[in-house]
Amino acid sequence: MWDRLAASDPGLLRLTAGLRTVTAIALTLAVLAALRVPVPQLVAGSMAAMVATFAIREKQRGPQAVTLALGLPVALASVTLGTLLSRQVVAGDLFFITLIFCAVYGRRFGDRGTALGLIGFQVYFLSLFVGATTSTLLPLYGVLCVAFGCSAAARFVLLPQTPAGTLDRLRRAFRARLAQLIATQAELLDAGPDEAEKLLEDLRTGTARLHETALMIQGRLEDGTSDPAVARLLQRRIADAEIAAERLGLLLLTARSAQRTDTLTLHLPGATLPSGGELPVRDDASAALHRDLQALRLLMLRPAGEASGTALAQVRNRLLGYREEENLPATSPAVQDVFRGLGEAARASLGLRVALDGPQDESDDTPATARSREELDAEDTAIEISEENEPEKPEPTGLQRPTTRAALQVAAGSSLAMAGGELLSSQRWYWAVLTCWIVFINTASTGEILVKGYRRLLGTVLGVVAGIGLAALVGHHTWTAFALVLLFIFAMFYTAPLSYTLMSFFVTAMLGLLYTLLNTYNMSVLVLRIEETALGAACGVVAAAVVLPIRTDRRTNDLLVAVLDRLAEVTRGAVDQLSGGAGGDLVEEARALDQALADLRAATQPLTHPITPLRTRRNTARYVVALLETCAYHGRSLAATAELLPTHPAIAADPRLRGACGRIVHNIETIAAHVTDPRSTARIRTGSSIASMLEPGTPRTPRYGRVTDRVLRHLQRLDEAVSGLARPLGVAGGPAQPGS
Numbered sequence: 001m002w003d004r005l006a007a008s009d010p011g012l013l014r015l016t017a018g019l020r021t022v023t024a025i026a027l028t029l030a031v032l033a034a035l036r037v038p039v040p041q042l043v044a045g046s047m048a049a050m051v052a053t054f055a056i057r058e059k060q061r062g063p064q065a066v067t068l069a070l071g072l073p074v075a076l077a078s079v080t081l082g083t084l085l086s087r088q089v090v091a092g093d094l095f096f097i098t099l100i101f102c103a104v105y106g107r108r109f110g111d112r113g114t115a116l117g118l119i120g121f122q123v124y125f126l127s128l129f130v131g132a133t134t135s136t137l138l139p140l141y142g143v144l145c146v147a148f149g150c151s152a153a154a155r156f157v158l159l160p161q162t163p164a165g166t167l168d169r170l171r172r173a174f175r176a177r178l179a180q181l182i183a184t185q186a187e188l189l190d191a192g193p194d195e196a197e198k199l200l201e202d203l204r205t206g207t208a209r210l211h212e213t214a215l216m217i218q219g220r221l222e223d224g225t226s227d228p229a230v231a232r233l234l235q236r237r238i239a240d241a242e243i244a245a246e247r248l249g250l251l252l253l254t255a256r257s258a259q260r261t262d263t264l265t266l267h268l269p270g271a272t273l274p275s276g277g278e279l280p281v282r283d284d285a286s287a288a289l290h291r292d293l294q295a296l297r298l299l300m301l302r303p304a305g306e307a308s309g310t311a312l313a314q315v316r317n318r319l320l321g322y323r324e325e326e327n328l329p330a331t332s333p334a335v336q337d338v339f340r341g342l343g344e345a346a347r348a349s350l351g352l353r354v355a356l357d358g359p360q361d362e363s364d365d366t367p368a369t370a371r372s373r374e375e376l377d378a379e380d381t382a383i384e385i386s387e388e389n390e391p392e393k394p395e396p397t398g399l400q401r402p403t404t405r406a407a408l409q410v411a412a413g414s415s416l417a418m419a420g421g422e423l424l425s426s427q428r429w430y431w432a433v434l435t436c437w438i439v440f441i442n443t444a445s446t447g448e449i450l451v452k453g454y455r456r457l458l459g460t461v462l463g464v465v466a467g468i469g470l471a472a473l474v475g476h477h478t479w480t481a482f483a484l485v486l487l488f489i490f491a492m493f494y495t496a497p498l499s500y501t502l503m504s505f506f507v508t509a510m511l512g513l514l515y516t517l518l519n520t521y522n523m524s525v526l527v528l529r530i531e532e533t534a535l536g537a538a539c540g541v542v543a544a545a546v547v548l549p550i551r552t553d554r555r556t557n558d559l560l561v562a563v564l565d566r567l568a569e570v571t572r573g574a575v576d577q578l579s580g581g582a583g584g585d586l587v588e589e590a591r592a593l594d595q596a597l598a599d600l601r602a603a604t605q606p607l608t609h610p611i612t613p614l615r616t617r618r619n620t621a622r623y624v625v626a627l628l629e630t631c632a633y634h635g636r637s638l639a640a641t642a643e644l645l646p647t648h649p650a651i652a653a654d655p656r657l658r659g660a661c662g663r664i665v666h667n668i669e670t671i672a673a674h675v676t677d678p679r680s681t682a683r684i685r686t687g688s689s690i691a692s693m694l695e696p697g698t699p700r701t702p703r704y705g706r707v708t709d710r711v712l713r714h715l716q717r718l719d720e721a722v723s724g725l726a727r728p729l730g731v732a733g734g735p736a737q738p739g740s
Helices: 002-008 010-034 039-054 061-085 089-129 134-158 163-190 193-224 228-255 284-301 310-321 333-357 367-382 402-424 430-440 446-474 478-495 500-517 523-546 552-578 586-603 615-644 656-676 690-694 708-726
Strands: 684-686 733-735
Touching: 002 010, 002 163, 010 039, 010 134, 010 163, 010 193, 010 478, 039 061, 039 089, 039 134, 039 478, 039 500, 061 089, 061 134, 089 402, 089 430, 163 193, 163 228, 163 284, 163 333, 193 228, 193 586, 228 333, 228 586, 228 615, 284 310, 284 333, 310 333, 310 367, 333 367, 367 615, 402 430, 402 523, 430 446, 430 523, 446 478, 446 500, 446 523, 446 552, 478 500, 500 523, 552 586, 552 615, 552 656, 552 708, 586 615, 615 708, 656 684, 656 690, 656 708, 684 708, 690 708
Parallel strands: 684 733
Antiparallel strands: none
């Protein structure tokens, strides 16, 4: 069960966020209840504690403490101005718009600027929500101090979270998700035609979730480790394990098919699995394969302290033995490839275990295992920390700066929402402003804002329905209502990264309970909540479309060019090193490619959303992203193979690979140029396959005697995927030039 929890919530980040916020609120309510403050101040304290907890985003404890300390005077100033200006309609509205602009503009100063802006805005909103007056201002100061103090106690004493601890939990999540992926692969062995398509979808999901966890670890390495060499080692071993697991899945799919499975099958939703292959077949080889997949799952999942002993050492030795040709079972070539993949995955497991758990007992090592250890030790010794920093790109200035643009858009949208909201209700107009503010958070294009506004409205409608029933059940049972509020707040934070609609549902249901506590609940208030939410979302969309707009296609094109540039860098760097040249930090470049692709995937969500009426465009966007994920897999694999070159005793450079790479890089750059400027006349190069370009005069060599065999396969697939990108993006092709 712990492994399942670790896999469902990597790093326990959602669980920690929910528990920490609920703990801070519960502590605040306990202290304020002991002081016998009235219910409105209990509500204000719970809201302030929630804001003070979730606004802090820094990873290190020191910066968190500084931001929290600075947040208290910001909150005191905000509640003061909110109270004093609440009766001054014009001055209050103008200040609120100015505050919104400054809060959003503050994001340019990093996590601290974002947190202080969020605290300022939310506490001003709090003063309007509880109807603060000058007579209640001094008690509110005390409530805010208690809330911030309880938030600090929850963060630093009761539920402390360190970067090293978070990284450790993320590594456990990576192991758990890796084990789940291998379990799905094992199920493929026995799956019939009816079950295979469902398992293929599970395989896609498991592969994507494993990749997501690897990226999360990448983002925490710098803060979670004290030694750059340790961080680099973990980065490499995580990448090796991810690549080995994905490759093993492709080999299993190929063994089930009459032909080699295209990598695109693992990334394109709805892609079908070719039939007519070797599996499922009930024979000794398939039984051994099933047994060894389960053994690999155990080796990947368990840390050294939980997976020691002679039996597991023998299992590890057997799996590593498949790296030697003479240990492969007598079966078809496709199934033998799966056993080879098992051997490579076992090597990745050994490297992961050494990197995560330290030195291992070597007394039961076979010669094959000893050779794998020697390879890993040589790679670890050869790790170099690059001190070269990429030249910083000039930051946009003026209205081109994203924070400035967003601040102007939110200010314009909030002005519209304020005017329209006051027409709906002179007392609760701020709900429209709050919605307009929220739909701009973590969005960068008009399409993203439209989708987020739709999700918030849907969640609000469902939450209102739930709030009606809860208000009738709870009535005026104050502490029962507060208990439900805590439950909904936990659910809100736990579900926020998964579903914005669910989060909005829990927020609205919670607000219904708070209105009940404030004795302001009735049906018209909840209906007004829906109306103000719809108005705020509409104002946000209008502002995003009119004020310095960034269209979804423009943003996706910019991110697509960034992905293609990263892909060209990884491919060029990896092939240069595989050809005998000097390589750079290839693993780091591969992860930069993965991050750029993750940004593009998020930006295309408005295009791929189920409600979009543009079905053809949705299918094209999915296809392009799936092709890019295929390219990224082959780029990662090339980078990982190139990283082995300086130390691996059985790999030699092949100078001819550099010529084979030229066409791929040219085509990537041509597509990027066409996306940047559709009037570009550059054409991609076509011609004979890369494998056939290198085949003449190449003698048959042992599988691990040269890099050519596997590298050619990755280059061939990368070439095909890049050529496939040209078609949906409208790039014309032409004949290959001599020597390309």
